[in-house]
Amino acid sequence: xxxxxxxxxxxxxxxxxxxxxxxxxxxxxxxxxxxxxxxxxxxxxxxxxxxxxxxxxxxxxxxxxxxxxxxxxxxxxxxxxxxxxxxxxxxxxxxxxxxxxxxxxxxxxxxxxxxxxxxxxxxxxxxxxxxxxxxxxxxxxxxxxxxxxxxxxxxxxxxxxxxxxxxxxxxxxxxxxxxxxxxxxxxxxxxxxxxxxxxxxxxxxxxxxxxxxxxxxxxxxxxxxxxxxxxxxxxxxxxxxxxxxxxxxxxxxxxxxxxxxxxxxxxxxxxxxxxxxxxxxxxxxxxxxxxxxxxxxxxxxxxxxxxxxxxxxxxxxxxxxxxxxxxxxxxxxxxxxxxxxxxxxxxxxxxxxxxxxxxxxxxxxxxxxxxxxxxxxxxxxxx
Amino acid sequence: xxxxxxxxxxxxxxxxxxxxxxxxxxxxxxxxxxxxxxxxxxxxxxxxxxxxxxxxxxxxxxxxxxxxxxxxxxxxxxxxxxxxxxxxxxxxxxxxxxxxxxxxxxxxxxxxxxxxxxxxxxxxxxxxxxxxxxxxxxxxxxxxxxxxxxxxxxxxxxxxxxxxxxxxxxxxxxxxxxxxxxxxxx
Numbered sequence: 001x002x003x004x005x006x007x008x009x010x011x012x013x014x015x016x017x018x019x020x021x022x023x024x025x026x027x028x029x030x031x032x033x034x035x036x037x038x039x040x041x042x043x044x045x046x047x048x049x050x051x052x053x054x055x056x057x058x059x060x061x062x063x064x065x066x067x068x069x070x071x072x073x074x075x076x077x078x079x080x081x082x083x084x085x086x087x088x089x090x091x092x093x094x095x096x097x098x099x100x101x102x103x104x105x106x107x108x109x110x111x112x113x114x115x116x117x118x119x120x121x122x123x124x125x126x127x128x129x130x131x132x133x134x135x136x137x138x139x140x141x142x143x144x145x146x147x148x149x150x151x152x153x154x155x156x157x158x159x160x161x162x163x164x165x166x167x168x169x170x171x172x173x174x175x176x177x178x179x180x181x182x183x184x185x186x187x188x189x190x191x192x193x194x195x196x197x198x199x200x201x202x203x204x205x206x207x208x209x210x211x212x213x214x215x216x217x218x219x220x221x222x223x224x225x226x227x228x229x230x231x232x233x234x235x236x237x238x239x240x241x242x243x244x245x246x247x248x249x250x251x252x253x254x255x256x257x258x259x260x261x262x263x264x265x266x267x268x269x270x271x272x273x274x275x276x277x278x279x280x281x282x283x284x285x286x287x288x289x290x291x292x293x294x295x296x297x298x299x300x301x302x303x304x305x306x307x308x309x310x311x312x313x314x315x316x317x318x319x320x321x322x323x324x325x326x327x328x329x330x331x332x333x334x335x336x337x338x339x340x341x342x343x344x345x346x347x348x349x350x351x352x353x354x355x356x357x358x359x360x361x362x363x364x365x366x367x368x369x370x371x372x373x374x375x376x377x378x379x380x381x382x383x
Numbered sequence: 384x385x386x387x388x389x390x391x392x393x394x395x396x397x398x399x400x401x402x403x404x405x406x407x408x409x410x411x412x413x414x415x416x417x418x419x420x421x422x423x424x425x426x427x428x429x430x431x432x433x434x435x436x437x438x439x440x441x442x443x444x445x446x447x448x449x450x451x452x453x454x455x456x457x458x459x460x461x462x463x464x465x466x467x468x469x470x471x472x473x474x475x476x477x478x479x480x481x482x483x484x485x486x487x488x489x490x491x492x493x494x495x496x497x498x499x500x501x502x503x504x505x506x507x508x509x510x511x512x513x514x515x516x517x518x519x520x521x522x523x524x525x526x527x528x529x530x531x532x533x534x535x536x537x538x539x540x541x542x543x544x545x546x547x548x549x550x551x552x553x554x555x556x557x558x559x560x561x562x563x564x565x566x567x568x569x
Binding site: 022042043069114120121128129 | 411425457
């Protein structure tokens with residue numbers, strides 16, 4: 001990378017199925033205050049803000065107009081990304097690298113409990129002419145993906161179930177996760193069929209929560225924190241949106257986003273150099289698909305690595321120690337922020353009972369969820 | 384320069400071609416439902432409207448009395464401090480005479496216009512108040528700076544909503560005495 005950008009401050013709320021006591025503004029304000037207090041700044045010290053918002057999730061047109069007050073961005077340069085929070089993080093990195101901004105805030109929020117018709121919301125993302133008239137529940141897209149993934153011999157059905165068991169158990173050690181649970185593989189395989197081979201427990205459940213990061217240039221980082229986490233590389237990519245002609249069972253966008261971030265971060269051997277990864281597991285098999293696409297395991301070996309315990313919190317390459325989307329909750333456009341947040345806590349060495357030993361370099365990957373083929377990646381390190 | 388030079392060939396489509404089905408189109412109505420959490424500030428605000436009162440939130444640092452209320456002061460970047468009741472009277476900050484309904488259909492000749500207005504509420508800080516509609520007034524009599532008062536629904540008809548006030552009407556000179564009454568609650 002041509003310059004250095006650090007995450008200095010982090011603030012977050014707990015993640016929960018509902019948050020009826022607080023408005024979206026109050027939820028975001030809590031995360032922002034915590035982030036700014038960590039590094040002793042106030043909004044007047046912040047040069048620019050990058051918010052993350054999707055109109056249909058919020059229920060407002062032009063929802064970016066409603067982003068500024070609660071991060072202290074009033075009368076300041078604010079922009080909003082209609083993508084995942086890792087897209088916002090990448091935008092924040094670029095703003096710092098222009099040299100024009102030393103302190104940049106990146107915000108993400110999920111208030112999805114307020115969206116009462118999530119199946120319709122996701123279905124509304126399908127092609128209106130060719131796909132929507134078939135009137136399927138959107139989980140059919142996950143069924144199509146998982147079936148092809150299994151058919152191609154990338155993993156077994158049991159291994160996919162094991163992802164759920166691992167991540168929901170990991171969430172039990174994460175005090176802010178919504179869906180910690182002690183499950184067995186049989187619990188998953190016996191759960192209600194949704195769009196087979198996908199069953200109910202294969203799917204992440206929606207959660208609310210807010211996350212705010214304070215990014216800083218190398219010049220000012222030392223004045224803000226003694227424990228900066230450096231953003232070494234970012235990448236993003238999108239495959240064809242077409243359900244008819246996408247590369248089923250293979251996350252091409254994740255491969256390309258990962259390679260872009262690795263190149264920027266100077267990572268040549270991801271499997272050796274990455275100490276832990278947080279990736280999208282909105283559908284159980286996606287964790288395996290993503291860690292393979294990210295070159296963390298040989299093609300077709302991700303499931304075996306899981307079976308061998310290599311991706312547990314004690315393994316040699318822990319994946320989704322936070323609990324992932326399955327354990328923390330599906331946060332829609334804030335999903336990537338939760339993954340970056342977990343890396344910050346781990347790389348600072350402040351992850352409590354779920355702290356991964358010798359964590360120096362981590363990877364956060366996000367897929368924008370059904371029915372998209374977009375992914376974004378960030379590589380973070382503590383030195 | 385002749386515009387025709389820039390036009391593509393072919394046959395023009397008329398609105399009637401679409402309505403008659405000569406041109407294939409697809410119409411979709413989204414079925415999206417939301418139920419927003421009001422939160423602490425707006426939750427209390429709506430509750431008090433149900434009581435026939437207008438409540439604001441004060442920041443003791445800048446001294447602003449904010450309406451609608453908020454739990455944090457976006458300028459001082461701190462939690463706000465106390466609840467403050469306002470009057471249910473105020474001043475027209477700006478208004479518009481709307482000849483169209485929300486869906487752009489025209490209001491028939493002779494029927495009442497919509498009269499949305501921003502009302503600076505007495506007791507709130509300058510520039511803060513309520514967006515509502517005016518009533519019991521001839522459109523050509525409305526002036527910026529005009530004193531107005533909230534007209535409330537009956538207590539048993541209120542439901543904790545901005546529509547618990549049906550409209551704001553002009554304060555007539557003869558009724559000025561009632562200004563001294565503490566705000567709302569009737």
